[in-house]
Amino acid sequence: MSHEAYPRLNELLKERAAEGCAVRIAVGDADSPDVQQRGDEEKFGHGIQSRCRLALMHYRPLVGVPGIEVRTHATTLYNSIYRADDQALVNAHVWGVNAYSAPVWHLRRNGEGGMFDTYADSFDAVWATATPVGEK
Known part of the structure; x- marks a missing residue:
């Protein structure tokens, strides 16, 4: 969004x-x-x-x-992830294609270890490497 x-x-x-x-x-x-x-x-x-x-x-x-x-x-x-609770929108980036032309998947958590968890874990891994933005 x-x-x-x-x-x-x-x-x-x-x-x-x-x-x-x-x-x-x-x-x-x-x-x-x-x-x-x-x-x-x-x-x-x-x-x-x-x-x-x-x-x-x-x-x-x-x-x-x-x-x-x-x-x-x-x-x-690789993608943009918009998550709320057990639902996520994933804008999958496609090589050579602008994000607005790439697919958006609506994922819902259905048990453990599915696609939703894969993307949630991916966000958490990136978050762990990210730098907090300071106030300016």
């Missing part, structure tokens, strides 16, 4: 965090060689880096809000 599509996104995330929801946002590090490579592969050039910088600009006001963590990561951007 983008701030352009849902301008009230930060307020929604603050409301959910105030209700006890843990909000974790991981954005690609625009200066990472892996992010830059993806831009080259998608023939999107600096567009990917710009999207990462723009996303971070929009999420930065959430830094320091109780219940919300914002981090950047320098891993290869």
Whole structure:
């Protein structure tokens, strides 16, 4: 979900965090060689880096809000994961194709070890390598 599509996104995330929801946002590090490579592969050039910088600009006001963590990561951007409880939307990135043209899967947890857990574990692994965004 983008701030352009849902301008009230930060307020929604603050409301959910105030209700006890843990909000974790991981954005690609625009200066990472892996992010830059993806831009080259998608023939999107600096567009990917710009999207990462723009996303971070929009999420930065959430830094320091109780219940919300914002981090950047320098891993290869294989997919975008939007998760809520036992459901997730996964925008699977396809080599040479911009993300908006790639498929989006709606996953639901059905027991242990399925596709949902694979993507949830993947996010957790990236999160563990990510750097917290400081207040500026």
